[in-house]
Amino acid sequence: MSVLSPLTPPPRLLMGPGPINCYPRVLSAMATQLVGQYDPVMTGYMNEVMALYRDVFNTKNQQTFLVDGTSRAGIEAVLVSAIEPGDKVLVPIFGRFGHLLAEIAERADADVHTIEVPWGEVFTAADIEKAIQEVQPKMLAIVQGDTSTTMLQPLEEIGSICEAHDVLFYCDATASVGGNPLKVDEWKLDAVSVGLQKCLGGPSGSAPITLSDKFVKTVRTRHHVEAGIRDAHHESARGPKIRSNYFDLPMIMDYWGEERLNHHTEAASMLYCARECARVHLEEGQENVIARHKVAGDAMLAGVQAMGLAPFGDLKHKMYNVVGVYIPDDVDGEAVREALLLRFNIEIGTSFGPLKGKIWRIGTMGYNAREDAVLHTLQSLETVLRMQGMTLPQGAGVDAALAVFTEAAND
Numbered sequence: 520m521s522v523l524s525p526l527t528p529p530p531r532l533l534m535g536p537g538p539i540n541c542y543p544r545v546l547s548a549m550a551t552q553l554v555g556q557y558d559p560v561m562t563g564y565m566n567e568v569m570a571l572y573r574d575v576f577n578t579k580n581q582q583t584f585l586v587d588g589t590s591r592a593g594i595e596a597v598l599v600s601a602i603e604p605g606d607k608v609l610v611p612i613f614g615r616f617g618h619l620l621a622e623i624a625e626r627a628d629a630d631v632h633t634i635e636v637p638w639g640e641v642f643t644a645a646d647i648e649k650a651i652q653e654v655q656p657k658m659l660a661i662v663q664g665d666t667s668t669t670m671l672q673p674l675e676e677i678g679s680i681c682e683a684h685d686v687l688f689y690c691d692a693t694a695s696v697g698g699n700p701l702k703v704d705e706w707k708l709d710a711v712s713v714g715l716q717k718c719l720g721g722p723s724g725s726a727p728i729t730l731s732d733k734f735v736k737t738v739r740t741r742h743h744v745e746a747g748i749r750d751a752h753h754e755s756a757r758g759p760k761i762r763s764n765y766f767d768l769p770m771i772m773d774y775w776g777e778e779r780l781n782h783h784t785e786a787a788s789m790l791y792c793a794r795e796c797a798r799v800h801l802e803e804g805q806e807n808v809i810a811r812h813k814v815a816g817d818a819m820l821a822g823v824q825a826m827g828l829a830p831f832g833d834l835k836h837k838m839y840n841v842v843g844v845y846i847p848d849d850v851d852g853e854a855v856r857e858a859l860l861l862r863f864n865i866e867i868g869t870s871f872g873p874l875k876g877k878i879w880r881i882g883t884m885g886y887n888a889r890e891d892a893v894l895h896t897l898q899s900l901e902t903v904l905r906m907q908g909m910t911l912p913q914g915a916g917v918d919a920a921l922a923v924f925t926e927a928a929n930d
C-alpha cells in the first residue's frame with residue numbers, strides 16, 4: 520500500500536449543530552507532549568481540570584472530572600452507575616436526545632417512564648412535577664438544550680421539585696453548556712454531563728461531568744443495600760453490581776481522587792484539550808462568552824428572517840447557539856447544503872425524525888460564535904438560494920445581522 524499524503528482537510532467553516540471548528544489554542548494544547556499518568560505533573564493537571572470545570576459548571580461539587588469518551592460516555596456513566604435494575608427513571612422528551620437518555624436508561628434495565636411534547640416546544644415545571652407525582656421515580660433524566668429541535672428546557676424550578684420528592688436530578692447539557700446559562704448548585708442539579716464539541720469549542724472525545732454529594736452517596740452505597748430490603752425485581756440474576764467497568768463512577772472517582780487507584784489510562788491529549796477549552800471559556804469570562812453566543816445567535820436569526828426564511832419552534836425557548844430554519848418550498852434542502860459545503864466550504868446541519876427534510880439547523884458555537892462567521896454564512900446562503908431559483912432581497916440577511924452586531928457593540 521502506498522504511504523498516503525499528510526492530512527490536508529479543506530478549511531471548512533462548521534456552522535452546523537456541532538461539531539464546530541476548535542479554538543486554535545485548543546488545537547495547540549492537544550499537540551502537547553505526554554507525561555506519565557502518575558507523574559505529579561499529570562496528577563496536578565487532573566486537579567486543575569477538576570477546579571476549572573467546577574467554575575464552568577458553577578458548582579462546589581468535589582466530584583467534577585472527565586469521563587473519557589464522547590458526550591454519551593458521560594450520559595452512560597451517570598445512568599449505568601446510578602440505575603439498579605427496576606429503578607424508575609422519568610425522561611421528559613422534547614427531541615432526539617431525550618430518546619437517547621430513555622434508550623440508555625432502558626439498557627441499564629431501568630423502568631423507564633417518558634412524557635413528551637411536540638418537537639419545537641419545552642416542558643413547564645408543572646408538567647414535570649405532575650409526572651414526578653405520578654411516577655415517583657428514583658431519577659429524572661432530562662436534556663437542557665436539544666440540538667435536534669434547538670429548544671432550551673428551563674431548569675431553574677425543577678431542582679426544588681426533585682428535592683421535595685427525593686428524586687435525583689440529572690441533565691445532559693452537552694449542547695447548551697458554555698453558550699447558555701447553567702448553574703448547577705443554584706438549580707440543585709445532582710448530576711450533569713457535557714461534551715466539548717459544542718459551545719466549549721473543542722473536539723468531541725471528552726465528557727466533563729459533575730456529581731452532587733447526594734448523587735455520589737447513591738452510587739457509592741448501591742452495592743451495600745441490605746438484601747432484605749430489596750424487592751423481588753432488584754434480586755435479578757445479574758445482581759446489583761454496576762454493569763460497566765469502564766463507566767463505573769465510584770472506580771473513576773477513586774482514580775481521580777487522592778488514592779489514584781488505577782482504572783483506565785487517562786486520555787491525556789483529550790485532558791489537555793478539555794483543560795484549554797475551560798481556560799478559554801473562563802479567561803473570556805462566562806458572562807461574556809454567553810453574551811457572545813446570544814449576539815451571534817440573534818444576528819443569525821435576524822439574518823435568516825430578513826431573507827424571508829421562517830425559523831422553527833418556540834423562539835422564546837431557543838438555545839442561543841443554534842437556529843432551525845424551514846427549507847422553503849421548491850428548494851432542495853440537500854442541494855443547498857451540498858453547494859454550501861463544496862463551493863463555499865461552509866457546513867450547516869440537516870435534521871432528524873419528524874423534522875427530516877423540513878429544516879436546516881445553523882449553529883453559532885464556540886470559536887464560530889463570531890461576526891465574520893455569521894456574515895459569511897448568511898451571504899453564502901443567499902447566493903446558494905438564488906442559484907436554486909429563489910428571488911431574495913439583495914444583502915438583506917447580512918444587513919440585518921450587521922445591525923444586531925453593531926447595536927450589541929454600542930451597548
Ligand SMILES: *Cc1c(COP(=O)(O)O)cnc(C)c1O
Binds near residue numbers: 616664667691
Ligand atoms: C451533540 C449532543 C450530544 C453528543 O453526544 P456524542 O456522544 O458526543 O455524539 C449529546 N447530547 C446532546 C444533548 C447533544 O446535543
